[in-house]
Amino acid sequence: MIEFKGVLPVLRLTKGRIVLISGVIIAISLILKELVGYKTVTIAFMLAAACVAGAPVLRKAIGAIRYGIVGIDALVSIAVIGAIIIGEYWEAAAVTFLFMLGDYLESRTIEKTRSSIKALLDLAPDRARVKRNGVETEVSPEEVERGDLVVVRPGEKISVDGIVVEGSAHVNQAAITGESIPVSLGVGDTTFSGTIIESGYLVIRADRVGEDTTFARILQMVEEAQDRKAKTQKFLEKFSRWYTPAIILLSVIVYILSGNVVLALTLLVIACPGALVISTPVSIVAGIGNGAKRGILVKSGEVMEKLGTVRVMAFDKTGTLTVGKPSVTRIRAFGMSDDQLLRIAAIGESYSEHPLGKAIVDKATEKLGPIHEAPEQTEILAGMGLKFRLNGVNYYIGNRKLLQDCGISIETHEQDIAAEEEMGRTVVIVGANGVVCGIISIADRIREDARALIPRLKALGIKRTVMLTGDNRRAARAIAKEIGLDEYYSDLLPGDKVSILEQLRNRYGRIAMVGDGVNDAPALASADLGIAIGGAGTDVAMETADVVLMAPKLSMLTYAVGLSRATVRNMMQNIAFALLVAALLLAGVLFQAVNLSFGMLVHEASVLLVIINAARLLGYGRKVTAGPGRL
Known part of the structure; x- marks a missing residue:
């Protein structure tokens, strides 16, 4: 990236450029070492490579120490400075280069684990066309106000949650539901921000705009989910805060007991808990991203x-x-016609939001036409039904418990009610004046x-x-x-x-x-x-x-459970691998079979492998759609 200050261009060194420059310098030092030996010019290039690659590491270490954090960067910085002091210039150059190379590769690989979440962000609408005073105006989604009429044409993203007031269209709702098959929407249907019209057009009355839309809230929840850590992750972070200073102390003890500086410095490098610390969060991010892409918000x-x-x-x-859409399957009245019973029940249920009440109202509207009468003194009794007054008569609509509590015996109708229930139907009983007026059977598919x-x-x-x-x-x-x-x-x-x-x-x-x-x-x-x-x-x-x-x-439920199982399994794999590598490296150092640069190479490789393993979660579901799957 180039920045201009005054008239002189200033080159900003990115991770990739630091790796490239330090890699070229270290390659030159290797060539010089072969041509002229371990001379001053060779050492100068090795030190230059160590400085170029090591400066960002040292800067991060100092910044962390200011906040009381002794992390991986501090361990590497101490080891490199120590190597330079004792004349191990090649080790210093190799360790800093490998550390920066590993850091660069890690950042690139982590970006892949976030690809599902970034894909969601890319679906956010960036413009909206509103109709105000009969004129269409293109504005940003943030400028749309509640009640505005939003016009959306083929290939465009819907920018609001609202109700269709004109037109019809096939809409891809994958951003919300995870379902790639377009749904047909028309007047009266609900739309969601972030969905895309594939064919047709819609005029939508905006009900939710900006940050209140379902899509905006999904993005917010996914972003927050990444910051809310798993218990395993919290434990590992607490562990690393104590572990890193303990390793520095252990290295000092090893030096005091053995007098071997190289051994102590190598212990600092190989004991970096990088793979262990990153083992959990990278799996969690990949798992949450995979779910979000398929309409599963964790x-x-x-x-x-x-x-x-x-x-x-x-x-x-x-x-x-x-x-959740039950329908009336049978009506049986006692002392009145079936239509009379249905009409009374529909009037009583006209203010109810319960699915069974809605089924009764829908059946009455279908069979008798719109019901305009309203009940008097309606009282909804949670878990039992409701009671209301109509034309001076107190009616009760609900289950056995409601009618029994109101002193109405259902004993003579018990056999009929039981027969309906044996077929998996729900029976709504209507009673008044101490007797059962009828029963309405309702079934939900x-x-x-x-x-x-x-x-x-x-x-x-x-x-x-x-x-x-x-x-x-x-x-x-x-x-x-x-x-x-x-x-x-x-x-x-x-x-x-x-x-x-x-x-x-x-x-x-x-x-x-x-x-x-x-x-x-x-x-x-x-x-x-x-x-x-x-x-x-x-x-x-x-x-x-x-x-x-x-x-x-x-x-989607089985997919969510399978994904979570795969994520937890992936975390455990990463933790076990990180601990195994750490144990093998420690044994190698103690038996003096691992040197400083090789220890750093193995360490960075282990971190990279942990991230690559976590990235496999992004592929979960490609072969497994609803079954358990393996990962």
């Missing part, structure tokens, strides 16, 4: 490490194991990939799979049996899920809770690990869960 290195050691997986039912989920999780080392649901026991049992779960718990209130998670943790060990991120916030927060599935754009999912799967696909 919020920290510690979460990645935890996910790799989970033994129990607990699932919510609605919206997680099922598609199991996700297509749910049946393959359990065998894959078992293959990945998950020992126990459990379902926690507020649904009735028979419906829960039917779904658990069909999917192949080990256990199920039914008729649960939100607080009950938290208690059962604690019991499961005490019985089996570390547990992860998988939910849709909307009504499972307490359970997601109380588990060792909370995983929100299909949470694109959901605030609660993004904030509460430790892992967010941006597309509603259970195969």
Whole structure:
């Protein structure tokens, strides 16, 4: 890089240039050594090489010492200065050159491990076209305001989260969901910043702009995740802070006992814990980057490490194991027509956000047309249903517990209700004036990939799979049996899920809770690990869960678990390799089979191999899409 100050160009020496210049100088010194021997001119070139390559190392060492940190740079600097003092000029030149060469290669290789994250950054929109007062104006995404109409044409990136008000298009949402197959969007559909229109056009009303968009929050979470360290990484960093000064002290002791300066200096070089210190963070960065590229947000290195050691997986039912769009399958009224029963239930559920209530309203709208009447004195009772007043009559809609608490007997209808539940359907009971007015059966379709989920999780080392649901026991049992779960718990209130998670943790060990991120916030927060599935754009999912799967696909869950297992395995491989190399080098020094320059060569090679091994995580998933895989 060239900088201009005044009229004179100043060359800024990058790592690559330092390596190149010092390499040329050291090559010249080797040629001179062969031609004229170990003469003054040869020594001058060796010292020049040591100065060029060693100056950045010494500068970093001094800067670190000012903050009370004695690191690898300090060990190398002491060893090089000592080598020059005792006349080991070739060793000084070779050590500094090899250290800078290794540092340069490490930085280049680490850049590759960050490639997935950099690819995400490249997807950030850099412009937006807004329609104001009937005129289209091109502005930066930061200038778009909430409520603006944003026009997006083929090949352009969507710059806001919003609702389509005009047009239709096929949109590539890979930046958000990890799914490369374009989805068709039209009026009323939701769009996300960072996605790309492949064909068609859209006019979007901006609801979230700038740093509030889903894509901006994904980038922020991925960047923060790299800074939140895994427990293993924290331990190794603490270890290195004590280890490095201890090595300096040990080298002094070795010199005092042996009187061999070269041996003491060699010990300083080979004892550098570079490979050990970098073994964990480089694996974590590669793993988080791989997941982010596929729509899997892992919020920290510690979460990645935890996910790799989970033994129990607990699932919510609605919206997680099922598609979350239940529909009415049967209506049976007593003392009134089926249409009357459906109309009353739809009026009562008109303000409810529960999926079962929405299914009733949708069925009534489809069969009877829009319902304009509103209920009076509505009260929603969590985990049971609701009660409301209509035309002077108090109605109750919900499960057995609600009606029993309200003094309505369901005994005469129990056989009919049980028969529906045996088929895996949820029965909503409507009661009034002390009697049952009717029952409405609702079924939710199991996700297509749910049946393959359990065998894959078992293959990945998950020992126990459990379902926690507020649904009735028979419906829960039917779904658990069909999917192949080990256990199920039914008729649960939100607080009950938290208690059962604690019991499961005490019985089996570390547990992860998988939910849709909307009504499972307490359970997601109380588990060792909370995983929100299909949470694109959901605030609660993004904030509460430790892992967010941006597309509603259970195969992404097995991918996330497999990736975490591979990441933890990769970390352990790196740590074991680093310790083995350190032990072999130490033995070589003690038996005087390893000299200063060779020790540095092996040290830098070990660091590079650790990084290359971690970079293999970027390839995870190319051959393994949903299965466990190996790495």
